Structure formats: C-alpha cells, structure tokens
Amino acid sequence: MxxxxxxxxxxxxxxxxxxxxxxxxxxxxxxxxxxxxxxxxxxxxxxxxxxxxxxxxxxxxxxxxxxxxxxxxxxxxxxxxxxxxxxxxxxxxxxxxxxxxxxxxxxxxxxxxxxxxxxxxxxxxxxxxxxxxxxxxxxxxxxxxxxxxxxxxxxxxxxxxxxxxxxxxxxxxxxxxxxxxxxxxxxxxxxxxxxxSRVPDGAPNLHLVRARAYITAHLGDPDLDPARVAAACAISVSYLHKIFADADESVAGSIREQRLQGAWADLRTPHLSIGAIGARWGMPDPATFSRAFRSRFGCSPREHRQAQI
Incomplete structure (x- = not known):
C-alpha cells in the first residue's frame, strides 16, 4: 500500500x-x-x-x-x-x-x-x-x-x-x-x-411492505415471480409493478438482488457447497447462478469464495 x-x-x-x-x-x-x-x-x-x-x-x-x-x-x-x-x-x-x-x-x-x-x-x-x-x-x-x-x-x-x-x-x-x-x-x-443506516422519508406503501416481506420470506423458491407475489398480496400484477417502479425498483430486480446478496454473504463461510448456496437462494442451476453472480459482482461464486480464504 x-x-x-x-x-x-x-x-x-x-x-x-x-x-x-x-x-x-x-x-x-x-x-x-x-x-x-x-x-x-x-x-x-x-x-x-x-x-x-x-x-x-x-x-x-x-x-x-x-x-x-x-x-x-x-x-x-x-x-x-x-x-x-x-x-x-x-x-x-x-x-x-x-x-x-x-x-x-x-x-x-x-x-x-x-x-x-x-x-x-x-x-x-x-x-x-x-x-x-x-x-x-x-x-x-x-x-x-x-x-x-x-x-x-x-x-x-x-x-x-x-x-x-x-x-x-x-x-x-x-x-x-x-x-x-x-x-x-x-x-x-x-x-x-x-x-x-438511512431511514426512508414518508409513510411506506403497505402493499409494497407486504410484497417485500413476501419476497424476502420466499427467496429460496425458484418459482418465485411477480405473479406469485401479486397473488399472495391480493393485488394485480400491474399494480405490483407500479408500486415497485414508484420506489425506483423492479420486482424481478428486487428478487434477483436479494438472492445474490444472500449468496454473497453465504459464500464467506465454507460449510455449504457453492451449488447448495445457489439452490438455497432460489437459483438451483449452477450455470445460471454463476452467470448472474458474475454479472452483478464481477467475479464468479468460486472466485469470491477463494478471496475470503
């Protein structure tokens, strides 16, 4: 240095x-x-x-x-x-x-x-x-x-x-x-x-809060998609997309980001295989998981894990 x-x-x-x-x-x-x-x-x-x-x-x-x-x-x-x-x-x-x-x-x-x-x-x-x-x-x-x-x-x-x-x-x-x-x-x-650490200004949209909570609780489900989230929250898919867009997010992007963040954190510990971590976060196909991870973080899951050792 x-x-x-x-x-x-x-x-x-x-x-x-x-x-x-x-x-x-x-x-x-x-x-x-x-x-x-x-x-x-x-x-x-x-x-x-x-x-x-x-x-x-x-x-x-x-x-x-x-x-x-x-x-x-x-x-x-x-x-x-x-x-x-x-x-x-x-x-x-x-x-x-x-x-x-x-x-x-x-x-x-x-x-x-x-x-x-x-x-x-x-x-x-x-x-x-x-x-x-x-x-x-x-x-x-x-x-x-x-x-x-x-x-x-x-x-x-x-x-x-x-x-x-x-x-x-x-x-x-x-x-x-x-x-x-x-x-x-x-x-x-x-x-x-x-x-x-920042607290968002203003009262949250309760539908958005519920949708985010449902997504967080079901990230391990590989079939999680906007239609399933909307049905669980008793709102239309179009309204679901609107409330996420109002928050400068997308539904699919939020699901993908949370999954990848969870995988990023889990890869710091050696007790789970890379494939098991991908499956745990709703990405059971190793090639799909690796491509998404590299696109987001600029390295493969294996490279990220090796950097922690």
Missing part, C-alpha cells in the same frame, strides 16, 4: 493549473476542476490503494469540481465514494439533492452520475472510492444515499473518521494480497452500513 504525495509547490507557477487538473482527474475521476479565479493555485494530494479501493486526501484553495454527463458517458470508473470534510465547508449536489458538509461531516456520492462540489473557502477532504461491483447494494439503495449530510461524530457515521485516520497511518505498511483484500472488504462493509 505505497503512499504517493503530489504537491503543486514542486511545479513552476505557469504550469501549476494544468498540472493540478491532471493530478485531480488522475487520482479521482474525470472532472471539470475550477479554482476560484485570482490567486495562485496550490494543492496537495496523497494517494494509496487497498486492493481495488482507493484512499485519497486532497487539500487546496477554494474550488468548484463538476462531474458532467459527458464525462460519465466516456468513463469506465464506477465507484461509490465518501468525502469526509477535514477543513472548510462544501456544497455537494447530486441526484436532485443538495448537502453542505463542514469539518467532521461527510457525504456519499456516485461516480456513475453527474455531481458538483463547490467549496466556500480552502478545504481538505479524506476521500474513499470503493468499486460498486463489490458492494451488495441495489442501485436504488445507493441512489437514495447520495448528497445527504452524515455526521461523523454520531451513530454509525462515527465509525468513519477513525477508520480513515487509521488507514492513513497503515498505508505505509506492506500487506500481503489476502490482507489487502480483507481490509477492502471491511471498508465495503462500512459503506453498506452507512447506506442502510
């Missing part, structure tokens, strides 16, 4: 702006990087990687950072990210929401959709970029958690600042590949806890 530090003070003043923009885009994701006009650009980035998870620290003068729709389309980065404010105040905009973070507060944001960071003064962030393919979270869960202020001093949010600080101290140590993979999983588990 080699630590790399990049500082604009090492570059001639006339070259600093271009150098700084390249540094930010190379170490984070492609962005429009716009310092406040009128002053000399100064900035510093420290970077380390833990397996495929990227840890960054950035400080500079006031800026606006914009991830555009065009940059999203052209890029292959697909990260869920955390930015923890160490200094300064920042407005963060994504998914139709706005959040303001100050020291000790943080936000989640997604590289696969446009976002804006606008700082009001000089700033410093700790940033963690975690591959979305390694997170057993639905697209709806991730989209519901962006651009919301988390307090890094209370609740589950209080776990983040000490973890990032300890990682800052640990990056100089050389870890074997298995150790890095285990550490990256720990970071991923915190992302999941943060996303799922």
């Amino acid at each position: 080699a630590l790399v530090t990049i500082d604009t003070s090492a570059v001639a003043e006339n070259d600093r702006l271009d150098f700084w923009r390249s540094t930010v885009c190379d170490n984070f994701v492609a962005l429009d990087v716009t310092p406040t006009p009128g002053g000399l650009v100064t900035g510093r980035v420290t970077a380390a990687n833990v397996a495929d998870t990227h840890l960054r620290r950035i400080s500079s003068v006031p800026h606006t950072f914009v991830r555009t729709e065009g940059q999203v389309r052209r890029a292959d980065e697909d990260y869920l990210q955390i930015a923890l404010a160490r200094r300064g105040r920042t407005l963060v905009v994504q998914d139709g929401r706005e959040a303001v973070i100050g020291p000790g507060e943080f936000v989640l944001y997604d590289s696969s959709r446009p976002f804006t960071f606008a700082t009001s003064d000089s700033f410093e962030y700790s940033v963690c970029l975690h591959p979305k393919r390694d997170l057993p979270l639905s697209a709806a869960e991730m989209a519901a958690s962006t651009a919301i202020t988390f307090d890094g001093r209370r609740g589950v949010g209080a776990l983040l600042p000490p973890l990032l600080s300890s990682l800052d101290r640990a990056v100089a140590d050389e870890l074997p590949e298995a150790g890095e993979a285990a550490l990256a999983r720990t970071i991923g588990d915190l992302f999941v806890a943060l996303v799922r």
Whole structure:
C-alpha cells in the first residue's frame, strides 16, 4: 500500500493549473476542476490503494469540481465514494439533492452520475472510492444515499473518521494480497452500513411492505415471480409493478438482488457447497447462478469464495 504525495509547490507557477487538473482527474475521476479565479493555485494530494479501493486526501484553495454527463458517458470508473470534510465547508449536489458538509461531516456520492462540489473557502477532504461491483447494494439503495449530510461524530457515521485516520497511518505498511483484500472488504462493509443506516422519508406503501416481506420470506423458491407475489398480496400484477417502479425498483430486480446478496454473504463461510448456496437462494442451476453472480459482482461464486480464504 505505497503512499504517493503530489504537491503543486514542486511545479513552476505557469504550469501549476494544468498540472493540478491532471493530478485531480488522475487520482479521482474525470472532472471539470475550477479554482476560484485570482490567486495562485496550490494543492496537495496523497494517494494509496487497498486492493481495488482507493484512499485519497486532497487539500487546496477554494474550488468548484463538476462531474458532467459527458464525462460519465466516456468513463469506465464506477465507484461509490465518501468525502469526509477535514477543513472548510462544501456544497455537494447530486441526484436532485443538495448537502453542505463542514469539518467532521461527510457525504456519499456516485461516480456513475453527474455531481458538483463547490467549496466556500480552502478545504481538505479524506476521500474513499470503493468499486460498486463489490458492494451488495441495489442501485436504488445507493441512489437514495447520495448528497445527504452524515455526521461523523454520531451513530454509525462515527465509525468513519477513525477508520480513515487509521488507514492513513497503515498505508505505509506492506500487506500481503489476502490482507489487502480483507481490509477492502471491511471498508465495503462500512459503506453498506452507512447506506442502510438511512431511514426512508414518508409513510411506506403497505402493499409494497407486504410484497417485500413476501419476497424476502420466499427467496429460496425458484418459482418465485411477480405473479406469485401479486397473488399472495391480493393485488394485480400491474399494480405490483407500479408500486415497485414508484420506489425506483423492479420486482424481478428486487428478487434477483436479494438472492445474490444472500449468496454473497453465504459464500464467506465454507460449510455449504457453492451449488447448495445457489439452490438455497432460489437459483438451483449452477450455470445460471454463476452467470448472474458474475454479472452483478464481477467475479464468479468460486472466485469470491477463494478471496475470503
């Protein structure tokens, strides 16, 4: 986990702006990087990687950072990210929401959709970029958690600042590949806890609650489908699809996601065979299970299990 530090003070003043923009885009994701006009650009980035998870620290003068729709389309980065404010105040905009973070507060944001960071003064962030393919979270869960202020001093949010600080101290140590993979999983588990710590706003649709409960209780049934869920809830299939669409989900997608998340967790323990795990979660055909798992997580069930050893 080699630590790399990049500082604009090492570059001639006339070259600093271009150098700084390249540094930010190379170490984070492609962005429009716009310092406040009128002053000399100064900035510093420290970077380390833990397996495929990227840890960054950035400080500079006031800026606006914009991830555009065009940059999203052209890029292959697909990260869920955390930015923890160490200094300064920042407005963060994504998914139709706005959040303001100050020291000790943080936000989640997604590289696969446009976002804006606008700082009001000089700033410093700790940033963690975690591959979305390694997170057993639905697209709806991730989209519901962006651009919301988390307090890094209370609740589950209080776990983040000490973890990032300890990682800052640990990056100089050389870890074997298995150790890095285990550490990256720990970071991923915190992302999941943060996303799922949010309480949805508003009263839930009771039909949706019942449908979700029925799905959860019958995930092991390979014949589970929208028609069976609708019949169990005494509603039409079309209405079932509507209430899931209103929640930015699909019925089939919810069934598939929960099955794969359950399989992901079970593969961490060796006492069940891979085939038995697939069958337990309603996917008795090994080839179908393997294809669905690889499509969701970017690796086969066997590769995921071997990574836990």
